[in-house]
Amino acid sequence: MTRKLRCRAIAIGVTVALALTGCGASDDTATSAGANGLEKTTIKVGHLPIPDPVGLYIAQTKGFFKEEGLTVEPEIITGGAAAIPQIENGSLDIAMTNYVSTFVAVEQGKKIKLIADMYQAAPNTFNIMVPKDSPIKTVADLKGKTVLVNNLNNIGQLAVTTQLKVAGLTAEDVKFVEKPFPDMGNAVNSGQADACWITEPFITANQSQLGFRKLADTMTGQMADFPIAGWMVSDEWAAKHPKTLAAFQRAIQKAQALASSDRKEIETQLPTYTAIKADVASVITLGVYPSELSANRLQKVADVMLEYGYLKNAIDVNSIIVTPPSQ
Amino acid sequence: MSKARLLRGALGVAGFLILGELVIRFGISEDLLFPAPSAILYEAVFQPADPDFLAGVGTTVTNWMVGLLVATAIAVPLGVLLGALPPVERVVRPLLEFLRPIPSVAIIPLAILLISVDEMMKISVIVYAAVWPILINTVYGMQDVDPLAKESLRSFGFGPLAVLTRVSLPSAAPFVMTGVRIAAGTALVLAVSAELMAGGADGIGVYVNVASSGNRVDLMMAATLWAGVLGLLxxxxxxxxxxxxxRWHQVRTGASES
Known part of the structure; x- marks a missing residue:
C-alpha cells in the first residue's frame, strides 16, 4: 500500500469545493485509449491483504503493468463474494476471488469470467489445528466436535469435509461455526470450539504463541494441489476491454513466474501490502503461484464441489475462463 | 471545564488503562492472546509516522466531514421547513419515524450494490445516518420557539419571513448545533463501518482489515483508538x-456548564 499514489487532501476544514470533487470523482479520464490501444489504462484491482495476490505487487514494482501501458490502483476488498457486486457495478475493474465462491456465484447466475490464476494450495497451507493438550488425536476424533472455519459453506468447510470422509465421517458429524481467522485461537482456547481450519500467517502464530498442533493438512488427497484463488472480471467488462484484459494477463503471468521461482520476491512484497512483518514473511508456509490459467486444474474444484453438494449442477470451467494470449 | 474536573477525568482514564493492563497480563489465562493497553498505546504512538495509516486517516476524515456537511445542508433546511409548517410535518412524520430507527449500518450492503463510485457510496451512507439527529433536533428547535416572541413581532407588523429569520432561526440554532454534534459521532461510526464492510483504497477501516488479515490485533486496536480520539476531538x-x-442560550435555559 505504500506505493499507492493516491494522495489525499488531509483537511479537517473541508470546503464545499472539496465536497464537490469528492462526490463527483468518476473515472472518465481512465477510459481514454492508451498507447497500446488499451480500452482503459487505469484500472482498479481489488484484493485481500493476504499472501495470495502477491503477483499484483510484484508486477507493480517490477514495472510489468507499466510496460503494458497499465496503471493499476490496488484496493482492499473484504472477500471474493463481497467483491462481486463491486465488479458488477464497475467500482472495481478486476478483483481476486476464491474459486469455490466463484463457482457458487456462477451457479447462481452471476456473469463472471476468470482471467488469471493466482494461488494454489501446497502442503501445510491450510491445516486443521487443535490445542496441544487436546484429546483430539485424529480426524476421526472430531465426531460431535465444533470446528471453526472462516466462512460457512466455502472452501474451509469443503476442505475439512474431504478429510472427514477419509476418516469415515461426514459433514453432519461435526458442527461448523464461522469465525474470522484472527479470533480462532482464542475462541478454541476459551472453549467455543474444539478445532479450527486455519491458514497462514495464523498457522505459524497459533503454533508459536499458543502452542497449537496440526491435526491434519486439509490440502491432501482429493484436495492436493487444490486451486485456491484467481482474478475475476464481469462478463461485460471482459467483452468491453479485451486488450486491457490481455495486458493485465501478460503482466500478471510474468509476476507469477517470478513469484514461483524466487521466494525472496514474495517476502519483499508481503510487508508492503499486508500487515505481515518481514520476519514472519520469511517463515510462513506459502502455496504455489501458477502462471497459467488451466481449465483442467480448475475443473477439479468444480468437480469436488459437485461431489460434496456445494454445486447442484456440473459446471464446465471452459465456459467461464478467458485464456491468456499464447506467448 | 475546571482543573479539578480535568484531573479527575485523567485519573479515570489512567485507572481504566492500569486495570486493563493488569487484567490482560495477570487476570486472563495465558491461553488467550490479547494485546495489553501498553502494547496498543505503543503501536498507536508510532502509527502517525506510517504513511499508509496517515493516508487512511485522511480518507476517513475527508469522507466523514464531507458527509457531515452534506447532511447538515440537507437536514437543516428540511427541519426548518417541517418546523415552520406543522401540517407538512404531520404528513411526513410517519415516514420519518419509520426510516429513523433503521440501523444505518444495515444500508451499507445496499449502498455497495447501488452506488458504483466508492467515495460516493461511503459518503452517502454517512449522510443518511447523520441526517436524522440534525433533522429531528431542528424540528424540535423550531417547535420550541417562544410563541410570545413570535406574536410580539407579528403584532408589530412583521411578516412570516421576518419572524422566521429574527426569532425562529436564532432560537432553534442551539438545537441544530446539538444535532450536528450528535450526528458527528454517528457519522464517524458509519465512515469506519463502510470501510470495514466495503474495503477501499485506504481508510481507518481498511487499515483495520489489513491488520486483521495479518494477525496484528495490536495494530487493529491502535487504529481503533485513533478513531476514538478523532471522534473525541x-x-x-x-x-x-x-x-x-x-452562551445566551445556556443562560436562558440554565443549562449547566457540563
Missing part, C-alpha cells in the same frame, strides 16, 4: 463552538 471542537456561539 471533533466532539470537543463542536461543544466549544456551541458554548461560544450560544
Amino acid at each position: 471533533v466532539n470537543m471542537l463542536l461543544l466549544t463552538g456551541e458554548r461560544r456561539l450560544f
Whole structure:
C-alpha cells in the first residue's frame, strides 16, 4: 500500500469545493485509449491483504503493468463474494476471488469470467489445528466436535469435509461455526470450539504463541494441489476491454513466474501490502503461484464441489475462463 | 471545564488503562492472546509516522466531514421547513419515524450494490445516518420557539419571513448545533463501518482489515483508538463552538456548564 499514489487532501476544514470533487470523482479520464490501444489504462484491482495476490505487487514494482501501458490502483476488498457486486457495478475493474465462491456465484447466475490464476494450495497451507493438550488425536476424533472455519459453506468447510470422509465421517458429524481467522485461537482456547481450519500467517502464530498442533493438512488427497484463488472480471467488462484484459494477463503471468521461482520476491512484497512483518514473511508456509490459467486444474474444484453438494449442477470451467494470449 | 474536573477525568482514564493492563497480563489465562493497553498505546504512538495509516486517516476524515456537511445542508433546511409548517410535518412524520430507527449500518450492503463510485457510496451512507439527529433536533428547535416572541413581532407588523429569520432561526440554532454534534459521532461510526464492510483504497477501516488479515490485533486496536480520539476531538471542537456561539442560550435555559 505504500506505493499507492493516491494522495489525499488531509483537511479537517473541508470546503464545499472539496465536497464537490469528492462526490463527483468518476473515472472518465481512465477510459481514454492508451498507447497500446488499451480500452482503459487505469484500472482498479481489488484484493485481500493476504499472501495470495502477491503477483499484483510484484508486477507493480517490477514495472510489468507499466510496460503494458497499465496503471493499476490496488484496493482492499473484504472477500471474493463481497467483491462481486463491486465488479458488477464497475467500482472495481478486476478483483481476486476464491474459486469455490466463484463457482457458487456462477451457479447462481452471476456473469463472471476468470482471467488469471493466482494461488494454489501446497502442503501445510491450510491445516486443521487443535490445542496441544487436546484429546483430539485424529480426524476421526472430531465426531460431535465444533470446528471453526472462516466462512460457512466455502472452501474451509469443503476442505475439512474431504478429510472427514477419509476418516469415515461426514459433514453432519461435526458442527461448523464461522469465525474470522484472527479470533480462532482464542475462541478454541476459551472453549467455543474444539478445532479450527486455519491458514497462514495464523498457522505459524497459533503454533508459536499458543502452542497449537496440526491435526491434519486439509490440502491432501482429493484436495492436493487444490486451486485456491484467481482474478475475476464481469462478463461485460471482459467483452468491453479485451486488450486491457490481455495486458493485465501478460503482466500478471510474468509476476507469477517470478513469484514461483524466487521466494525472496514474495517476502519483499508481503510487508508492503499486508500487515505481515518481514520476519514472519520469511517463515510462513506459502502455496504455489501458477502462471497459467488451466481449465483442467480448475475443473477439479468444480468437480469436488459437485461431489460434496456445494454445486447442484456440473459446471464446465471452459465456459467461464478467458485464456491468456499464447506467448 | 475546571482543573479539578480535568484531573479527575485523567485519573479515570489512567485507572481504566492500569486495570486493563493488569487484567490482560495477570487476570486472563495465558491461553488467550490479547494485546495489553501498553502494547496498543505503543503501536498507536508510532502509527502517525506510517504513511499508509496517515493516508487512511485522511480518507476517513475527508469522507466523514464531507458527509457531515452534506447532511447538515440537507437536514437543516428540511427541519426548518417541517418546523415552520406543522401540517407538512404531520404528513411526513410517519415516514420519518419509520426510516429513523433503521440501523444505518444495515444500508451499507445496499449502498455497495447501488452506488458504483466508492467515495460516493461511503459518503452517502454517512449522510443518511447523520441526517436524522440534525433533522429531528431542528424540528424540535423550531417547535420550541417562544410563541410570545413570535406574536410580539407579528403584532408589530412583521411578516412570516421576518419572524422566521429574527426569532425562529436564532432560537432553534442551539438545537441544530446539538444535532450536528450528535450526528458527528454517528457519522464517524458509519465512515469506519463502510470501510470495514466495503474495503477501499485506504481508510481507518481498511487499515483495520489489513491488520486483521495479518494477525496484528495490536495494530487493529491502535487504529481503533485513533478513531476514538478523532471522534473525541471533533466532539470537543463542536461543544466549544456551541458554548461560544450560544452562551445566551445556556443562560436562558440554565443549562449547566457540563
